[in-house]
Amino acid sequence: MPEPLAGARELVDDLVGDRAAEWDRNGLIPDDVLRTLAARGLLCAGVPETFGGLAASSAANGEFTAHVGSRCSSLRSVMTSQGMAAWTIQRLGSPQQHAQYLPKLAGGRLAAVAFSEPEAGSDLSAMTTTIEPDGDTVVVRGQKVWTTAAHYADLIVVVGRHGSGAAAVVVPVSTPGVTVRRVPRPSGCRAAGHADVHLDDVRLPATAVLGGGQPLMLLVTSALAYGRLSVAWGCVGILRACLDAARGHARVRRQFGKPLAEHQLVGRHLANLLTSEQIATRVCEHASRCWDSGSPDMVVAGVLAKQVSAVQAAQGAAAAVQVLGSAAAHEGHVVERAYRDAKLMELIEGSTEICQLILADHAVSMPA
């Protein structure tokens, strides 16, 4: 059987080239880059073949995500959003909805997922967006913030209150009442198309509603499971880019008559970076194995992978800046971008603290 992601890394290398810093500076990934990858199904490679997808395993998609993350965290962020949108539709949608939406996402349309609101960040139970049934339609009202990739998206999967529970709804951005406003100059992943989304009496067919009536936090956990693992693999990519840049620099830059790498305190930074990369890789591999085998540990393993990898990436990127010195102080340097991008990974998809709270609950409830 042909490997579903054969040639994907080479395509990404061709498309990104040395342009990631320019995209970061301009805050934009060119449309043709996103559309080329989306049309090949590479932004949501786990979609089953029945729906035109590549049916990549989590392990294979994870390694691919790390590769994209090592080249451009903004592009990897768009990929995480697309994959999370597809996963949410797969998890919550009916067979008709799978057939309606998944081929679009695997075939070139771009999507984002909106949970966060001005007053609902870590505490998504404070969400106030409503998806109100009205005959054979629904009306969506609310405001979402920081939606990654919303600037590029054709469709936004919006999570909101629905009856006594919650639902997600697939909102085409061209629907009257939808306004997408870019977040100006974010500190990292600057080309990921983060935007606030205003939903003013947005009327959609009732068939656009996914998973109506579920408990809100159950729905959120299920949608975020994909996003957390994807971000975790993205952090592996950040660490690999930092390790490459730091060891390359330490070999050739000479101070006090010898290469930096031969100064033991610099060597310690390199050792720590390698350790971080290995820890993050192993914990992501474990989570992807759980995902691919359908293990009941899949959700917790994803939270663990996200928590560990984001912390390691933030620490590892800081160590890489230290090794490069002023070379990493130039805006757009791979390590300078990594430093800004990695810190944001500690905030999103459940911040480090929120992941720790989930892991603490899990630890307490584990059988003796």
Ligand code: FAD
């Ligand atoms: P707050 O919830 O206000 O938290 C601030 C700090 O307090 C954090 O350190 C947090 O960990 C800590 N804290 C909060 N509660 C507790 C607690 N109980 N115990 C201990 N510490 C606590 N949202 C989307 O819906 N879709 C997206 O695609 C998306 N992409 C994003 C991309 C980026 C780059 C960023 C920055 C944000 C994105 N978000 C997105 C929003 C993101 O999910 C939230 O920023 C995140 O959930 C944290 O919420 P907050 O920023 O409001 O921080």
